[in-house]
Amino acid sequence: MNNTPDTFTSAAEQDMSETRQAFLTGERAEFFAHDRRYVDTIFDDGESPLKHAHDIELRSSSFKWKYPLWYCSDIDAKDCTWFEMARAGVWYTDHITVEDSTIEAPKNFRRCHDVTLRNVDFVNAEETLWACSGVTLDNVSAHGDYLAMNCADVKADNLRLVGNYPFDGARNVEISNSRLISKDCFWNCENVTVRDSFISGEYLAWNSRNVTFEHCTIESLQGLCYVDHLVLRDCRLVNTTLAFEYSSVDADVRGTIDSVFNPSSGTIRADHINELTLDPAKIDPTATTIVTADAA
Structure with a gap:
C-alpha cells in the first residue's frame, strides 16, 4: 500500500523547465526565456537578464542589477528580492x-x-x-x-x-x-x-x-x-x-x-x-x- 500523499502538478508546471540555485551574470543572461522556473537563483551583475521573457516562475530568487524584467509577460514571482541596484526593474510588462x-x-x-x-x-x-x-x-x-x-x-x-x-x-x-x-x-x-x-x-x-x-x-x-x-x-x-x-x-x-x-x-x-x-x-x-x- 502506498502511503505517500498525492501531489498535484499542473500541466503548465510539467511543461516548465527549471533552473535551480544558479548564479547568472552578464547582460541579457536569460534573454527571451520562456516556460521556465527559476528557484533559489541569483541574477547578479549584467543588465536586462530576463528581457522579453514570458511564462516565467520565480521562487526565492534575487535580482541585483538593472532592468531585470522588461518587455515581459506572464510572470509569477514569490519570495523574491529586488536589491537596490535592480532599479527600473519591471517596465513594459503585462x-x-x-x-x-x-x-x-x-x-x-x-x-x-x-x-x-x-x-x-x-x-x-x-x-x-x-x-x-x-x-x-x-x-x-x-x-x-x-x-x-x-x-x-x-x-x-x-x-x-x-x-x-x-x-x-x-x-x-x-x-x-x-x-x-x-x-x-x-x-x-x-x-x-x-x-x-x-x-x-x-x-x-x-x-x-x-x-x-x-x-x-x-x-x-x-x-x-x-x-x-x-x-x-x-x-x-x-x-x-x-x-x-x-x-x-x-x-x-x-x-x-x-x-x-x-x-x-x-x-x-x-x-x-x-x-x-x-x-x-x-x-x-x-x-x-x-x-x-x-x-x-
Missing part, C-alpha cells in the same frame, strides 16, 4: 504577480498592465508604479515619493504608504483599510474612492474630480480644495483647516471641522465648525448649505 517579496530598488513597475502585488515591501518606492493599469495592491508597504503617478484602475487594500505626491493624475482608484502619510495626495485625479482609511498630509486631493471618502479620518492643512464633486461620508476631519476652498462638496463629518474656507457649492454637515468663511466677493454663499448640530 500580467505579473509578485508575492511575499521585498523590493529595495526605486523606479519599479513602469507602463505595466495587470499587476498584482501581495505582501510586498517597497523599501524605496520613489517613482514606482508609473503609468500602470489594472493594478491590485494587497498588504503592500511603501516608502517614497511619487507612487502610482498616472495609474488607472487601481485597487488597494491595507496599503501603508509614507511618501509625498502619490497617485498624481491617477483615475479609477479604490483604496480601503489603508494608512497614507502623504503631502499632495490624489492631485489631478478622477474617480477616487477611499474607505476606512487614515490620511495625513497637507493639500489633499487638489484639482481632482469625483473623489469620495467613506469612514475615513483625515488630517490636512488646506485639504480637499479645488475638487469637483467631493463626497465625505461619516468622516472625521482632525486638525484640518481652510478646507473645501472652491470645491463642490457633499460632506457628512463627525465631530468638529477647524475651518471651512469658501466652498463653491454643496452641503456641509458637521457637529461644529470653529471658523466658517463664505466671502461673497469670492464665491456665492447661497450655493452652499451649512448644517451643524450646535445650530440646530
Whole structure:
C-alpha cells in the first residue's frame, strides 16, 4: 500500500523547465526565456537578464542589477528580492504577480498592465508604479515619493504608504483599510474612492474630480480644495483647516471641522465648525448649505 500523499502538478508546471540555485551574470543572461522556473537563483551583475521573457516562475530568487524584467509577460514571482541596484526593474510588462517579496530598488513597475502585488515591501518606492493599469495592491508597504503617478484602475487594500505626491493624475482608484502619510495626495485625479482609511498630509486631493471618502479620518492643512464633486461620508476631519476652498462638496463629518474656507457649492454637515468663511466677493454663499448640530 502506498502511503505517500498525492501531489498535484499542473500541466503548465510539467511543461516548465527549471533552473535551480544558479548564479547568472552578464547582460541579457536569460534573454527571451520562456516556460521556465527559476528557484533559489541569483541574477547578479549584467543588465536586462530576463528581457522579453514570458511564462516565467520565480521562487526565492534575487535580482541585483538593472532592468531585470522588461518587455515581459506572464510572470509569477514569490519570495523574491529586488536589491537596490535592480532599479527600473519591471517596465513594459503585462500580467505579473509578485508575492511575499521585498523590493529595495526605486523606479519599479513602469507602463505595466495587470499587476498584482501581495505582501510586498517597497523599501524605496520613489517613482514606482508609473503609468500602470489594472493594478491590485494587497498588504503592500511603501516608502517614497511619487507612487502610482498616472495609474488607472487601481485597487488597494491595507496599503501603508509614507511618501509625498502619490497617485498624481491617477483615475479609477479604490483604496480601503489603508494608512497614507502623504503631502499632495490624489492631485489631478478622477474617480477616487477611499474607505476606512487614515490620511495625513497637507493639500489633499487638489484639482481632482469625483473623489469620495467613506469612514475615513483625515488630517490636512488646506485639504480637499479645488475638487469637483467631493463626497465625505461619516468622516472625521482632525486638525484640518481652510478646507473645501472652491470645491463642490457633499460632506457628512463627525465631530468638529477647524475651518471651512469658501466652498463653491454643496452641503456641509458637521457637529461644529470653529471658523466658517463664505466671502461673497469670492464665491456665492447661497450655493452652499451649512448644517451643524450646535445650530440646530
